[in-house]
Amino acid sequence: MEVHERRHAGQLHESHEESRNRGLTFHDLRHEATSRLCEKGIPVMTVQAITWHKSTQMRRYTHISGKVLVDAVRRVDAVRG
Template identity: 65%
Template sequence: MNGAFKTAVTKAGIDNFHFHDLRHEATTRLFERGWDSMSVSAITGHKSLQMLRRYTHLAPSVLINKLDAPLRTVMDV
C-alpha cells in the first residue's frame, strides 16, 4: 500500500505528504462532522485523549462556526 501511495503522491506532484498524514486528516474530519471523542478514538484506535488531541487539527473557522451556531439559533427565534 505504501508503495502505491508514494507513486500516486509523486504523480500528483505533491511534496512532503506521507501516508501517515491521512490519519491526522481523518481524525480531524470526524471531529469537524460532530463526532464525539469516544467514537473517534474507537475508529482511530487512540488509547488516550492526549494522543487523540495530537492527531486533531481543527481549523479556526470550524471552531468559530461551532461558537456561532447557538447564537444563530437564538437570533432566529
C-alpha cells in the first residue's frame, strides 16, 4: 500500500469511527458517497472504484436529486436543439 493510500485508509477509518458515534453505519456512508459522486457527474466506473462496488450496477444505492434530473433533461434538450 502506498503512502497516499494509507493516509486515505486512515481518514476513512476515522470517519467511520465518528459516524458510528452518531448511529451511522459504513453502509450508510457508502450509500451517501455513491449518491453524491453520481450527482456530481463522476463517471460510474470511477464511482465504482472509489466506493468499492464489485460492479457498476449501483442503482439501488443511488438517489439522484430532482435538480440533477432537471439539469440532465436541459442538457439533453440543448443537444437536440
